[in-house]
Amino acid sequence: MRALVLEGSRVRLDRDRSEPRRSEREALVRVDLAGICDTDIQLARGYMGFSGVLGHEFVGTVIDAPTPSLRGRRVVADINAGCGACADCVERDGHHCEARTVLGIVSRDGALGEYITMPERCLVAVSDALEDEQAVFAEPIAAALHVLDAVSMRDPRTAIVVGDGKLGLLIALSLRGAGIETCVVGHHANKLAIAERAGCSVTLEAALDPGMRAPLVVDATGSATGLSRALALCSARGTLVLKSTVADRVTIDTTKLVVDEITVVGSRCGDMTRAVTALANGSVDPRALIEARYSLDDGERAFERAASKGALKVLVKP
């Protein structure tokens, strides 16, 4: 099959990659549409030491599976394939299973190819009413909505999202869709306009009101200075959700953290069912983020485009 493969720091289209073979509990899924995420770009820069087929955002169709009724179903997937037996897998979602593989990130070939395999229990069916160009956003929207799991105490009414890249915008749209008054702080008027059209307030970081604070602040900058900038916007007793994974080491002012008793929560993947529901009921519509569509044959160009400064979501059709 054709697949976009990371080898060392090189991303290349392999036209003769072996098709993955499903194991006993896995489904074989044909990828109908995939997205390129900033994490893919970080992986190509050496993050996590991954090599193999890239990609963890997709919508596809089940070709073969142990459960006959799954065959032919349109699905998205929780990208964390846990062992299925440990406490984290049995009692929770396996996102912290120590033996987990992660689609296109840890020891498992990803979705920027024609086929993938995933454990059946990771699959989430998608209703026919959703277009591929909506469903392909299920994984990052699940991650975006997972921000809400970090604020256990009480529902925040207001939030600030720092960063107007793909993830920042999806988080802003998702929080707004969940009924939270959300302000996006960014650097790009064209990107902020997407959040504004979705009902968020927006501000250029250069024009930030120095007194602005919220009880929920999200760092989605992808920058080593993002955590500090987000911390400054957090109210006393507030929660700062850290969504950026940054290769650099990050410096923060712990005095503010202690004196204002801020909670900083690292946040990764979320619940795919919640994401599919939010897409299906229209509370989040991510299609304004689509920057370009490529065929997998042009996968290398697609990756370059996604890695170019300021790019929004690049989609790839196998």
Add this chain to the structure above:
Amino acid sequence: MRALVLEGSRVRLDRDRSEPRRSEREALVRVDLAGICDTDIQLARGYMGFSGVLGHEFVGTVIDAPTPSLRGRRVVADINAGCGACADCVERDGHHCEARTVLGIVSRDGALGEYITMPERCLVAVSDALEDEQAVFAEPIAAALHVLDAVSMRDPRTAIVVGDGKLGLLIALSLRGAGIETCVVGHHANKLAIAERAGCSVTLEAALDPGMRAPLVVDATGSATGLSRALALCSARGTLVLKSTVADRVTIDTTKLVVDEITVVGSRCGDMTRAVTALANGSVDPRALIEARYSLDDGERAFERAASKGALKVLVKP
């Protein structure tokens, strides 16, 4: 009156300090015994820009108060004197009231003198059964037990405290007293022995088992590298409570924070009633931490002793 005063970076005994005068809602309290905290030493190094009488750990006797029944009572105090009118004061404890003063830390003379004034509602009565040398620890024990407020989800069964200084030991003793299996990681066999006698397990940091993890980790190192060292000991989905206030900027590995979805909580002052209860029912006995006792007349020497490397709790009697 006599009082130990911070002026710039100089700590000196003022033998002729004006006695504080209580306002309408305040009590005048005679200090019977006070303790010197690492925060006092940080203040003398410029932290918070404080000047005035140092000290926020004390037990005293009410000399005069608006409520007649309070007169003559033995008390400790919540050191945060909020405005009493804002939402944080009305709905919570005023610890984050924006107009608050803090005893011996922010715009309010402290307890290393003969008398202090505090709002009546900050006072907590102490039973006669408690010795002054126990009650004087109420404030740091309240701060220690406040660690438990950071773990909202479910009670952790095990905890690791990094740091075997005064605060680290008090946190370890307090968590152990609350029924949590607690391991202290430190550098000083003599200090670790105090935790061990109180039922904690202990380990020298140099001999740390590299696989050791706990769902609750406390950074009480007071060091700029403490947060990173504590983070490495935190299980996936675990909570790291940051108790150290460090003047330096602190560097952390945010990848671990995000991938393992760690929650980092800044934690400051706690509930004084809970601390007095823990002292009274014997679940925490801090007296093994007493290093030396001084008269206020020797306050400057007491402060030098407290600031000397490795010192445990230095008490001062006015």
